[in-house]
Amino acid sequence: MSNIISALNGQEAVGVTTVVERGLRGMITLRGDLAGAKLKKVCKSVTGADMPGKRGVTSKGENAIAWMSPDELLLLVPHGEADDVVAKIDAALKGTHYLAVNVSDARAMISVQGKGAREVLARVCPADLRPKSLGSGEMRRTRLAQVPAAIWTENGTDFNVICFRSVAGYVFDLLANAAATDGPGML
Secondary structure (H helix, E strand, O other): OOOOOOOOOOOEEOOOEEEEEOOOOEEEEEEEOOOOHHHHHHHHHHHOOOOOOOOEEEEEOOEEEEEEEOOEEEEEEOHHHHHHHHHHHHHHHOOOOEEEEEOHHHEEEEEEEEOOHHHHHHHHOOOOOOOOOOOOOEEEEEEEOOEEEEEEEOOOOOEEEEEEHHHHHHHHHHHHHHHHOOOOOOO
C-alpha cells in the first residue's frame, strides 16, 4: 500500500506574506439542480454547512460548500471521508439528474496568509480582488498567470487557492515569488 501525500507535502514560503500548501483535502464536484430540495438536503447533511448563494462559500468546521457555477458546487471535507460522502450523495440523489465525483487527488489547496496576501494574489491574477469585489465568504474562479484557479477568503485577510494538482508546484512558486518582493501596499 502506498502512502498518500499531498501535491507539495506541506511546502511553505514564510515571510511577511506566507504561502503554504494545505495538505490533503477532500474535494467533491457536485453538479445538478442547485435549487433542488434533495440536493440541498444532502449537502447540508454531509457538510453541516448551509447552501451558499451565487459565488459564495459556507463552512462548518473543516467542511465547506463552494458555489462554482449555476449547476456546480465544490464540497470540501476531510480527505479520508470523500469517498464515503460521494456514496451518501449517490444514495440520496438516486433517480435524479446529478454528478458527484471525488476530485481530491486531482486538486491542491494553497493558502496565502498575512499582510499583503490580497496584493500578492493581485500581482498574478487578472480578476478584481479588491475587498468590495471579493469579500469574505466569496469565491472567484479565475486564473493565476497561465493556469485556472479558484480563490476565496473567509476572513478578508487570508486566502485559499484551489488549483489542479498537476500545476501545484507552478502555482506555489508563482505565489511565493510574488510574496517575496515588497511592493506598494505590501508593508
